[in-house]
Amino acid sequence: MSTSLSLILAAAAMIGCGVYLILERSLTRVLVGLVMLGNGVNLLFLISSGPAGRAPIVGGGDGAMSDPLPQALVLTAIVISLATTAFILAMAYRSWQLTGGDNVQDDVEDAAIRRLALTDQASDSFDLSRQGDADDDLDVPEEEGRPA
């Protein structure tokens, strides 16, 4: 089966950018990343349906016809990702209402371990002068725009 290289490259680029954005702290950027990732995956389905330009599956015919199933699968995937997007947007908005930012907050366990490291006087490997990471959470906009 011959496939279009441009589709593969486009899918790879979108999935790559998507993964990069998902690693961000802001939920809105994560969301954009998830949308890009989802669209990249949809391109993969187009690749799996074979080369473009074949006749659609209508009535009978002798020539090669395009496979309709991947398109049906992509449609389902698009509908699901639409719902996901709406839900995450709502969550990001709620997070902004509650905390004044949409930064993904630390795992409770991670935060506990970091606090342990900060209070651990016996450890020489932990440099107390470099605590930059601990302030990441505080780096959110002030709560001036927050509705009552």
Added chain:
Amino acid sequence: MNALVPLPVILPLLGAGLTLMLSRRPGLQRAVSTTVLAVVVVVAAILVYQADQHGPQVIAIGAWQESLGISLVADRLSAVMLLVSAIVTLAVLVYSIGQGMTGDEHETPVTIYHPTFLVLSAGVSNAFLAGDLFNLFVSFEILLFASYVLLTLGGTGARIRAGTIYVVVNVLSSSLFLISLAAVYAATGSLNLAQLAGRLDDLPGSVALLLQLLLLTTFAIKAAVFPLSFWLPDSYPTAPAPVTAVFAGLLTKVGVYAIIRTQTLLFPDSPLTDLLLWAALLTLVVGILGAVAQTEMKRMLSFTLVSHIGYMVFGIALGTMAGYSGAIFYVVHHITIQTALFLVLGLIERQAGSTSLIKLGGLARYAPLLAVLYFVPAMNLAGIPPMSGFLGKVALTEGGLQVGTPLAYTVVAAGMVTSLLTLYAVAKAWNLAFWRTPGQAHEMAQELSDPTGWPGSREVVQHRGHVHVGANTFGARDLDEARSILDEDDDSHQDFHQRIEAGTVPSRLPRTMVGATAALIAFSLALTVAAGPVFDYTGRAARDILDRGIYVSSVLGEGSR
């Protein structure tokens, strides 16, 4: 062709629509959802009987030709998963009705609880019945969407924080699932499980291995297999008690089921035994070490949940009939017991206002029934003979010893250690929450709130950021909690002692909540009593899934084997 097969999916979906319309009539809403789930239990029981007597029950949706349309299949494995999940969802629903939905109506919109719960139930049933990979993906999405809503009910700060991680992780794993689907379709031109069983064999080994690893990774995220389990203990404990209970019981097991199904049906010749054994080993050990370190009972149980997934992965990794039989039995046991324990935690929260071991004490005296309800499933979870947890672990151990490789022996040993450490974790909770008096608990909170102020006390030792009191260790978060208990101005963090003093302890628990919990525990004990027949059944189920001709010919018709 069996018209009963789609009912466990259709009925809850119809019920969800109906309860959504009845959102202003809570009484009717409850009646509808309880009836629907009760009918699903009956249907599932009939399916178990039919699948056991007459082989896999199949329906091709829309009467499309087998290879074109979607088929739903209930073989012995699917049917038993369906039955147990239906029983558990019904029990949790009854429990949540007794609790007044979720127990925190002031911050929770109750009208959407019933429809969402039914959609979750439909998604879980569909996952067990799905006869093709894309339908499996869709059912994962159905149950995940319902779980997103249930996990973030009310949108409080803690739930949004936990929900964010949960949603992003699951959307990511769904994308991975889609990637594997695209790859499977490109390689074979089909997504029907029965057709794939034949076509994957013809692929070059490296391509098949790639597809297998993609699918395994996807399902391992859902099933919370280490190292893909990080999201679970953080997100589950914040949800309302019944929601956590049903998540803990069912959602991870759907992942385990998907692993069993794809491993046996699609990739029987490449069981990846060593990789899965390592995963099982690490899941067991890392999970239980997390549980031992917790001082919050919900978090502790979430970690034991992760840990005990390792037992099931162990059974799957062995790839033998004894291994699969033990794994299926353990899944059935664990769904019941884990749900029951989380329901008990909900009762404890209702009675004492918290599930933190810093705040609890003396429950055995103040609520003896609650103590029994905790003790029985806790001992069952730890695997005390003769209960079903013990029997499941024995079956898995026997399976491991039959295989007899050094790695299998190691995992068996790790399983023993995990069992002991589970006992330690639940016994620690028993000692602190049930056995000591509330006064002792309050004294310990006082000591913890100012560990340096008690130089005379031999029991309190401060050491590198945490504090030892007797045999128990507490971290910085626990010290904060102890301080908040003793904060006179703040009434929102009272421990059980203060609540008794203030007279705010409810005198009795709602009967439906206790009844539903007790019924589930009785079911787990019935699994112990009826362990012989159940093991016969899981043995037959294991034989079925190992001989994939049975599945393939019942879906595609005879002659296609």
